[in-house]
Amino acid sequence: MIELENVSKSFTLHNQGSAVIPVMERVNLQVSAGECVGLVGASGAGKSTLMRLIYGNYLAASGRVMVGDLDVAQAEPRQIIALRRETLGYVSQFLRVVPRVAALDVVAEPLLAVGTPQNKARDKAASLLAELNIPERLWSLSPTTFSGGEQQRVNIARGFAYDYPALLLDEPTASLDAKNRATVLRLIEGAKARGAAIIGIFHDEAARDQVCDSFIDVSAFSPKVAA
Amino acid sequence: MGAQVKEQDMTPLLQVNALTKMYGPRIGCKDVSFDLYPGEVMGIVGESGSGKSTLLNAMAGHHAPDQGEVVFDTRVDGPVDTLKMSEPERRMLGRTDWAFVHQHARDGLRMSVSAGGNIGERLMAVGGRHYGEIRTQAADWLGRVEISDSRIDDRPSAFSGGMQQRLQIARNLVTGPRLVFMDEPTGGLDVSVQARLLDLLRSLVREMGLSAIIVTHDLAVVRLLADRLMVMKDGHVVESGLTDQVLDDPQHAYTQLLVSSVLQV
Known part of the structure; x- marks a missing residue:
């Protein structure tokens, strides 16, 4: 489902003497349907960078980034938009929302985007928020006013509202208590069971071992500095 | 992946080809080309004087460009170059399928x-x-x-x-309308009013399946509203692409400067 071939990434800082900073090279990885691959490596090794390359936030310098049958590295913006709507979900570490939109609508939005009727989308959103222990009195409020942990759970609910065939999870269990952490792990296992291909970053080792089928050490992709 | 194949077959709602507008010897905007598909929202950013409003007004037919085409997929006749339309035809388009939201509501x-x-x-x-x-x-x-x-x-x-x-x-x-041109729609409004307007615009765009072209200098506005982004400097498009890609991984020197100049709240 997700396949990276010989991907490299560098940043060129034009306003700092055009310094070119290579950050990754020769990235090869493959994730099949129903499989969860954990990215490991020290902070700064490029785990999140790799995720952003797959999601299309970052432009790959070379190589192929295949999600389904689309090469994200070469795709037109509208193809990536369609991919993100129908195929590839991403739970980032931070929730970015339009101010004033109710939490329930934030969670229902990915379903509405694929044409799910309003009442069905809201029902699904409500059951996810309940499962993640967001008190019902908060559902009609904008998540911008929520605590960090609550925002994180809204973000997770949103990521799991629609059944994406492929999912990227950046620290989904960070800052969660034991009960919510168990719920999130159950959601991940459910997604695997229905055949989703998942790439995750987990600092929580127990969580990582519970859901991941294999691991990839991202530091292997660090460019070798010519000494 | 059926839906993606379908999208690729879609006719662009608007095709802009090599649009150029000069003010005497000075460049207003030069050689701008892009396709806009139904339901897409495109942002145009750049500093004052970069040509973004000139481009918007040239596309909307408010002033005549010197060169280029603005081809709109009309309901009846399919794709037509609006610059070659007669004045009554263009006015009709401006009242039906097109809309223009000015920066100053008074206009x-x-x-x-x-x-x-x-x-x-x-x-x-x-x-x-x-x-x-x-x-x-x-x-x-x-x-x-x-x-x-x-x-x-x-x-x-x-x-x-x-x-x-x-x-x-x-x-x-x-x-x-099927296509809305917006010139700094949230400019000059205080932030609470802006947030309300952004929320409103986003839901209208989704409910009505509108396509929109939004000129703004506010990067936060385009991040929330636009699928795609075009960055202009001195009348030229220096970079374009998916909005979050352009903002998170800008490739051009000017875009990098623009993105790094935003104050964090």
Whole structure:
């Protein structure tokens, strides 16, 4: 489902003497349907960078980034938009929302985007928020006013509202208590069971071992500095 | 992946080819080309004087470009170069399938006509004649842009800036256009009003399946509203792509400067 071939990434800082900073090279990885691959490596090794390359936030310098049958590295913006709507979900570490939109609508939005009727989308959103222990009195409020942990759970609910065939999870269990952490792990296992291909970053080792089928050490992709 | 194949077969709603507008020897905008597909929202950013408003006005037919094509997929005849249309044809397009939201609501409203009249006028321009129906629709649209219908007979000069802007949007969208041009729609409004307007624009875009081209200098606005982004400098497009890619991983020196200059709140 997700396949990276010989991907490299560098940043060129034009306003700092055009310094070119290579950050990754020769990235090869493959994730099949129903499989969860954990990215490991020290902070700064490029785990999140790799995720952003797959999601299309970052432009790959070379190589192929295949999600389904689309090469994200070469795709037109509208193809990536369609991919993100129908195929590839991403739970980032931070929730970015339009101010004033109710939490329930934030969670229902990915379903509405694929044409799910309003009442069905809201029902699904409500059951996810309940499962993640967001008190019902908060559902009609904008998540911008929520605590960090609550925002994180809204973000997770949103990521799991629609059944994406492929999912990227950046620290989904960070800052969660034991009960919510168990719920999130159950959601991940459910997604695997229905055949989703998942790439995750987990600092929580127990969580990582519970859901991941294999691991990839991202530091292997660090460019070798010519000494 | 059926849906993606379908999208690739779609005809662009708007095709802009090598559009150039000169002010004497000076460049307004030069050689701008892009395709906009149905339902897409594109942002155009750049500093003052970068040519973004010139480009918007040239596309919308407000001033004649020196070169290029602006091909719109019309309902009846399919793709037509709007620059070659006759003046009445273009005016008709401007009242039906196209809408233009000005930065200053005063430029897009008739200040001496009531709020209801401002909305009704556009309906009458496309053949609405039944007073009761026009008034009902006007009241409905006032509600959609969150203006109390008790204000239907008030003139926009009695409205706040944010209300005027929402009224302008209602007036523009009442005829169900397919393409909306917006010039700094949230410019000059305070942040709480901006947030409300952004929320409103986003839901209208989704519910009505609108395509839109939004000129702004506010990167936060495009991040929330636009699928795609075009960055302009000195009349040229220096970078374009998916909005979050351009903002998170800018490739051009100018875009990097622009993105790194934003104050963090």
